[in-house]
Amino acid sequence: MIFGLTGPNASGKGEAANYIKSKGFRYLSLSDILREESKRLKIEPTRENLIRLGNELRRKEGPAVLANRVLKKIKKRGNYVIDSIRNPAEIEMFRKTDNFILIGIDAPIDVRFNRLLKRGRPGDIGTLDEFKKREAEENINQKENQQLDRCLKMADIVIINDGTLKEFYKKIDEALKKGIKKT
Numbered sequence: 001m002i003f004g005l006t007g008p009n010a011s012g013k014g015e016a017a018n019y020i021k022s023k024g025f026r027y028l029s030l031s032d033i034l035r036e037e038s039k040r041l042k043i044e045p046t047r048e049n050l051i052r053l054g055n056e057l058r059r060k061e062g063p064a065v066l067a068n069r070v071l072k073k074i075k076k077r078g079n080y081v082i083d084s085i086r087n088p089a090e091i092e093m094f095r096k097t098d099n100f101i102l103i104g105i106d107a108p109i110d111v112r113f114n115r116l117l118k119r120g121r122p123g124d125i126g127t128l129d130e131f132k133k134r135e136a137e138e139n140i141n142q143k144e145n146q147q148l149d150r151c152l153k154m155a156d157i158v159i160i161n162d163g164t165l166k167e168f169y170k171k172i173d174e175a176l177k178k179g180i181k182k183t
């Protein structure tokens with residue numbers, strides 16, 4: 001079983017991935033592929049640099065390049081959670097595998113912005129207007145770019161993460177059960 005995760009920034013994808021991982025799933029991330037590549041190229045792994053690098057790799061090697069690289073890391077059958085799916089071609093590539101379910105994680109923009117402020121990661125922005133502007137830039141409809149809104153629309157199951165952590169975990173458990181029934 002492979003559960004993929006997609007959704008906008010600060011929606012809770014990382015928290016969902018960690019929770020699913022705690023249930024015995026192996027964790028893989030498309031962003032980790034970019035971090036490995038940035039290290040190889042000696043590029044600082046800031047959010048902006050990783051986005052730029054991902055877009056560049058998609059232009060050079062095709063829009064599903066990150067999915068292809070992650071799929072090469074799957075050595076045997078088992079349960080996986082794959083984080084950071086941000087391009088429709090990546091979803092299409094994963095759908096060619098057996099037992100793939102895409103879970104979209106979303107939350108209202110003000111909730112996500114407040115989470116972003118609380119987590120305080122390097123490269124996160126400080127105003128809601130900047131946050132909205134960056135999101136618009138990350139949704140440009142070009143095959144080599146991130147297209148988070150389109151990916152969310154392609155999800156088999158969507159979780160709205162607008163409550164407590166306990167409520168979120170319950171929604172994830174329900175999504176996992178529903179996803180397993182679909183396969």
